[in-house]
Amino acid sequence: MAENEDRSNKTEEATPKKLREAREKGDVPSSREVGNLMSVLSLFLVAILFFPQLGPVMAGVLRRIFENAGQIRVGEDVQGIHDLGQVTMELSGGLATILAPVAGTMVLAAIAAVLIQGEVVVAVERIKPKLSKLDPIQGFKKIYSADALVEFAKSVGKVLVVGAISIYIAQLSIRGLWQAEEVNPEALLPYVGKYASMLLITITIIMVALAGVDVMWKRFQWAKKLRMSVQDIRDEHKETEGDPLIKAKRAEQRRRRAQQRITTTVPTATVVLTNPTHYAVALRYDNGKDQAPVCVAKGADLMAGQIRKVARDHDVPIVENRPLARALHAVAEIDEEIPLEHWQAVAEIIGYVLDLERNVNRLPPSGSSLRYWD
Numbered sequence: 001m002a003e004n005e006d007r008s009n010k011t012e013e014a015t016p017k018k019l020r021e022a023r024e025k026g027d028v029p030s031s032r033e034v035g036n037l038m039s040v041l042s043l044f045l046v047a048i049l050f051f052p053q054l055g056p057v058m059a060g061v062l063r064r065i066f067e068n069a070g071q072i073r074v075g076e077d078v079q080g081i082h083d084l085g086q087v088t089m090e091l092s093g094g095l096a097t098i099l100a101p102v103a104g105t106m107v108l109a110a111i112a113a114v115l116i117q118g119e120v121v122v123a124v125e126r127i128k129p130k131l132s133k134l135d136p137i138q139g140f141k142k143i144y145s146a147d148a149l150v151e152f153a154k155s156v157g158k159v160l161v162v163g164a165i166s167i168y169i170a171q172l173s174i175r176g177l178w179q180a181e182e183v184n185p186e187a188l189l190p191y192v193g194k195y196a197s198m199l200l201i202t203i204t205i206i207m208v209a210l211a212g213v214d215v216m217w218k219r220f221q222w223a224k225k226l227r228m229s230v231q232d233i234r235d236e237h238k239e240t241e242g243d244p245l246i247k248a249k250r251a252e253q254r255r256r257r258a259q260q261r262i263t264t265t266v267p268t269a270t271v272v273l274t275n276p277t278h279y280a281v282a283l284r285y286d287n288g289k290d291q292a293p294v295c296v297a298k299g300a301d302l303m304a305g306q307i308r309k310v311a312r313d314h315d316v317p318i319v320e321n322r323p324l325a326r327a328l329h330a331v332a333e334i335d336e337e338i339p340l341e342h343w344q345a346v347a348e349i350i351g352y353v354l355d356l357e358r359n360v361n362r363l364p365p366s367g368s369s370l371r372y373w374d
Contacts, residue, residue, distance in 0.1 A: 012233055014226035022226055028117075029222035032151075033214040035113040037207045042105035044200045049101075117215070147221070158210065162203055169199045258299070262306055265296040267314040271353045272307060273325040273346075274318055280304035281328045282311065283338070285350050293346045295332040317353045319364065321345075 014022075022028070173195040228236075266272070269282035270293075282297040284290065299307050311318050324345050332338050338346060348365040 009229040010227040010232070012228045012230060014223065014228055015233060015236060017236060018226055018228065027222075027226075029215075029218045030117055031211060031214045031218045033207065033211040034117055035110065037204070037211040038109035038113040038116075039106060040200060040204050040207055042109035043102065044197070044204055046101050046105055048197070154210075154214075161206060165202050165206075166199060169195055169202070258303065259306060262297050262299070262303075262310055266307055266310040266316060269296050269311065269316050270350055272311045272316055272318045273328060273349070274304065274308065274320050275322050275325045275329075276320045278304060279325045279329040280307040280311075281325055281332060282307055282316070283328075283346060283350070285346075290337075292337040292340075292343060293350065294337055295328065295334055298329050298332060298334065300329065317356070319349055319353070321349065321365075324349075 173192070266282045268284055270285045271283055273281045273283065279300055280298065280303075281295060283293045284296045285293045297307055308318060310316075324342065328338060328342060328346075331342075345365070352364050
């Protein structure tokens with residue numbers, strides 16, 4: 001009951017963080033039907049590419065055994081052992097010639113099944129020994145869970161369908177053999193290969209459809225299992241971004257430190273450029289100390305107002321130049337020289353301010369206006 005209520009609360013899609021953690025643990029959507037499909041396709045590939053060449057090889061081995069069947073001695077003497085050993089070697093060689101391509105393509109099919117469904121995940125967590133894996137109660141729950149019942153029903157249905165098709169095609173092939181007047185051993189395997197290919201094509205079509213449905217179902221179930229409640233998302237946000245109350249306190253501390261910095265650095269500025277209300281940038285240029293104007297403080301909105309207030313309190317000239325103030329606020333770094341492309345415009349403003357200090361009356365630079373001067 002409690003588990004059902006917990007699942008009903010999980011209505012939100014999993015966050016990228018939870019999806020990443022699930023993959024790190026090896027919890028990824030995986031369809032067995034894709035592996036089964038790739039196995040069937042690999043057998044189909046072997047039948048098309050290799051069976052025409054392998055059929056005559058095996059037919060030749062069988063023909064030699066049948067032709068010499070009367071001469072093979074079965075007994076405990078040396079000759080009998082030799083004859084049986086030779087027969088076994090010929091059969092083994094023929095079977096190895098047939099099974100080698102099958103085994104190789106099956107291995108490639110298993111690798112392809114993993115790659116088709118997404119990235120390869122190597123999860124150490126999956127192979128760690130855990131006592132919980134030996135819990136019989138948990139094992140019993142897995143065996144009789146809803147997912148296990150779905151897998152069982154799917155397997156039974158697949159076996160019934162494939163079995164019915166196999167029986168039908170086998171009946172066709174047997175009927176053809178009975179109707180044949182003479183069965184040539186060399187033509188037997190190609191004949192069987194024809195009906196085997198027919199069977200594989202039919203099964204492949206069925207399994208392609210089944211694999212497509214199963215992949216979508218597995219991904220849906222996986223996404224449903226990883227769903228989160230609103231509280232889960234809030235807790236994760238607190239874990240990754242920090243508690244909002246703590247973040248607010250930290251922001252307040254940063255604001256206080258910035259205000260303290262403003263009260264000590266703005267008085268050293270040569271001029272304060274403003275927007276006039278949204279941005280403020282305090283610049284210092286000491287001819288004997290600075291090679292270029294240095295940004296000692298900058299701020300927006302409330303911080304800009306604080307900079308203007310401190311500038312007035314300490315008789316620092318305030319010059320309005322909207323485009324230059326916005327540009328410097330965007331690119332200038334505290335305690336760093338301003339970018340080279342703004343040197344000329346700032347030099348004109350600083351020259352204008354220095355002329356005012358020397359009681360030289362002249363017009364401000366283009367686009368600038370004096371807002372405060374004591």
